[in-house]
Amino acid sequence: MRPLDWAVMAAWLLFIVSYGLYRGRGSDSTAKYMLAGRSMPWYAMGLSIMATQASAITFISTTGQSYVDGMRFVQFYFGLPIAMVILSATAVPLFRRANVYTAYEFLEKRFDSRTRALVSAIFLIQRGLAAGLSLYAPAVVLSVILGWSDHVTTILMGGLVVLYTTFGGIKAVTWADVPQMTLILCSLVIALFMAIYRLPHDVSFPDALRLAGAAGRLNSVTLHFDWNDRYNIWSGLIGGMFLALAYFGCDQSQVQRYLTGRSLSQSRLSLLFNAAAKVPMQFFILFIGSMVFVLFHFIQPPMIFHPVEMQEAQHAPTYAGVKSRYDAAFAARSAAARDYLAAARAADPLRQASALKSYQAAEQSFESARGQGLKLVGASNDTNFIFLSFVTRYLPAGLVGLIVAVIFSAAMSSSSGEINSLATVTVIDLYRRHVRQNASDLHYLNASRLATVFWGLYAIGFASFGRNFGALIEAVNLVGSLFYGGLLGVFVLAFFFKRVGARGAFYGVLAGEAAIFYAAAFTSVSFLWYNVIGCVVVVAAGLLVSPLADRRATV
Amino acid sequence: MTPTPPHPAHSVEEPPPFLRSWRRVYTAVLLYLAALIVLFYLFARAFAPPPAPPHALSWIPPRSGSPA
Numbered sequence A: 001m002r003p004l005d006w007a008v009m010a011a012w013l014l015f016i017v018s019y020g021l022y023r024g025r026g027s028d029s030t031a032k033y034m035l036a037g038r039s040m041p042w043y044a045m046g047l048s049i050m051a052t053q054a055s056a057i058t059f060i061s062t063t064g065q066s067y068v069d070g071m072r073f074v075q076f077y078f079g080l081p082i083a084m085v086i087l088s089a090t091a092v093p094l095f096r097r098a099n100v101y102t103a104y105e106f107l108e109k110r111f112d113s114r115t116r117a118l119v120s121a122i123f124l125i126q127r128g129l130a131a132g133l134s135l136y137a138p139a140v141v142l143s144v145i146l147g148w149s150d151h152v153t154t155i156l157m158g159g160l161v162v163l164y165t166t167f168g169g170i171k172a173v174t175w176a177d178v179p180q181m182t183l184i185l186c187s188l189v190i191a192l193f194m195a196i197y198r199l200p201h202d203v204s205f206p207d208a209l210r211l212a213g214a215a216g217r218l219n220s221v222t223l224h225f226d227w228n229d230r231y232n233i234w235s236g237l238i239g240g241m242f243l244a245l246a247y248f249g250c251d252q253s254q255v256q257r258y259l260t261g262r263s264l265s266q267s268r269l270s271l272l273f274n275a276a277a278k279v280p281m282q283f284f285i286l287f288i289g290s291m292v293f294v295l296f297h298f299i300q301p302p303m304i305f306h307p308v309e310m311q312e313a314q315h316a317p318t319y320a321g322v323k324s325r326y327d328a329a330f331a332a333r334s335a336a337a338r339d340y341l342a343a344a345r346a347a348d349p350l351r352q353a354s355a356l357k358s359y360q361a362a363e364q365s366f367e368s369a370r371g372q373g374l375k376l377v378g379a380s381n382d383t384n385f386i387f388l389s390f391v392t393r394y395l396p397a398g399l400v401g402l403i404v405a406v407i408f409s410a411a412m413s414s415s416s417g418e419i420n421s422l423a424t425v426t427v428i429d430l431y432r433r434h435v436r437q438n439a440s441d442l443h444y445l446n447a448s449r450l451a452t453v454f455w456g457l458y459a460i461g462f463a464s465f466g467r468n469f470g471a472l473i474e475a476v477n478l479v480g481s482l483f484y485g486g487l488l489g490v491f492v493l494a495f496f497f498k499r500v501g502a503r504g505a506f507y508g509v510l511a512g513e514a515a516i517f518y519a520a521a522f523t524s525v526s527f528l529w530y531n532v533i534g535c536v537v538v539v540a541a542g543l544l545v546s547p548l549a550d551r552r553a554t555v
Numbered sequence B: 001m002t003p004t005p006p007h008p009a010h011s012v013e014e015p016p017p018f019l020r021s022w023r024r025v026y027t028a029v030l031l032y033l034a035a036l037i038v039l040f041y042l043f044a045r046a047f048a049p050p051p052a053p054p055h056a057l058s059w060i061p062p063r064s065g066s067p068a
Helices: A002-021 A029-036 A042-055 A057-070 A072-077 A080-089 A091-098 A103-110 A113-146 A152-197 A205-214 A233-250 A252-259 A266-295 A307-313 A318-345 A349-376 A383-394 A401-436 A441-464 A471-496 A502-522 A528-554 B024-049
Strands: none
Touching: A002 A152, A002 A401, A029 A152, A029 A252, A029 A401, A042 A152, A042 A252, A042 A266, A057 A072, A057 A091, A057 A113, A057 A307, A057 A401, A072 A233, A072 A266, A080 A091, A080 A233, A080 A266, A080 A502, A080 B024, A091 A103, A091 A205, A091 A266, A091 A441, A091 A471, A103 A113, A103 A252, A103 A401, A113 A152, A113 A205, A113 A266, A113 A307, A113 A383, A113 A401, A113 A441, A113 A502, A152 A266, A152 A318, A152 A401, A152 A441, A205 A266, A205 A318, A205 A349, A205 B024, A233 A252, A233 A471, A233 A528, A252 A266, A252 A401, A266 A383, A266 B024, A307 A349, A349 A383, A349 A401, A383 A401, A383 A441, A401 A441, A471 A502, A471 A528, A502 A528
């Protein structure tokens, strides 16, 4: 990072906090603090929904993922637009007419306080763990790039988020997300332009596409069905739809966004904006990774993308041998790529088939040489550092600072949304419902601010000690996918099965969760299907149990 | 006094700003998704390497027991 980069980054962070505080002024009642007085326009809600979902690590690792695995990850999002249509037609009008602060408040109106408490607790556990992770993961990456301790990056990001979220509530969160998401989108365009601009003069853009295609990096649609394959069109359309239904329909961090809309139409439009923009945006992010992959055929990338691990590797006794093999493999792959492109331009199928075979062998040999480099430091994966390695090495001064600011922004926008929704559920669904029922509005407003500070400090604490948890971090990722199916199932019962009562819903959630935990522990079914399994079991169990349990309860 | 959210004065159904009905908007979104998937598929196909001509694979030994 050069002085201009530091200046750009500092200016951006200062601007975001000031803008959040400015926009959040006047949040002097719970209705304004938690629902922005129902005054938000669709574009602000839409960008905020997008920003809350696109965490920093999604942004960094998605480009890295297409670099190593191609673009098939985009299929994960194919179910999202369908889910948005379903939610716009069903959940949004129901939530708005119920006049609620949280999605779980609706469950008490429909079932009982026990179901509401159970689902709120599930949300707090799941989202609470995720809030720590969404600060921890980018803090580690940024600490490596900036050369700071990860405690410093965690406290900086977390402190700024707590500052504007505590004072401005959801208005500050939503409005601060607008410039943050806009900057993210602009910087993506700049990054793609730079990846293509940096290609050598004899390699055109169509050549880059041919090479990415030959290496399997443009594989955005897989028609083959496999239960165990995470990313194919079927798991994306069905599993992805259920996941998106659960996330956008039952997770307070998203529901709270569209509850702030100034009208039902505005709330619907914010979801439909995401339905239209999310898939192309993910395609675009993945495409950047593919183009960086092509660029690194002609500009030699570091053997290990993690800069600190690269320095450590240089002290290994076998480093020289591994490095010279890596250099030779890079030169051979570069030459094979040029041969393949020449054959493709000549449109000679025989020559092209032979050049493709040579290129693929050279690519395999290059990856194997890189794998040996990673083994020098005992690492197996440095995907999260690929994109940032490209940014810090090949982007001009100023733009590097801008992209690092984007990583901060993505982390802060996810985290602020999570902390804000955790505070809302804590106060509305637990404190106001079970601890103190008839206090003044000012009392609940102050409780909300305190809860925001509590969840902010909790997230910072979790992130600060995250490196000591090791395997727990991986477990946290899994925990999210274990609960969404149960949450979705109970809302499906609430919306569509009027004859199912409170006990049916309560035992249905327990049965659904049991089914998901069984699938996770004893089968190899991909996690995207957990939501389908959980939802179906909750509905089936609710329909079976309700006629017996709810009738007995009313007799 | 227990707080209540601001009453949703505009929770009533109102037409979308374009296409005149929400049903049409939803249909447009789903058609757009289908178009995107087809475009992604065609894009990947367009830049995938062409299948090798049969005689380029002549080095592959025939499977034992396969018809000559």
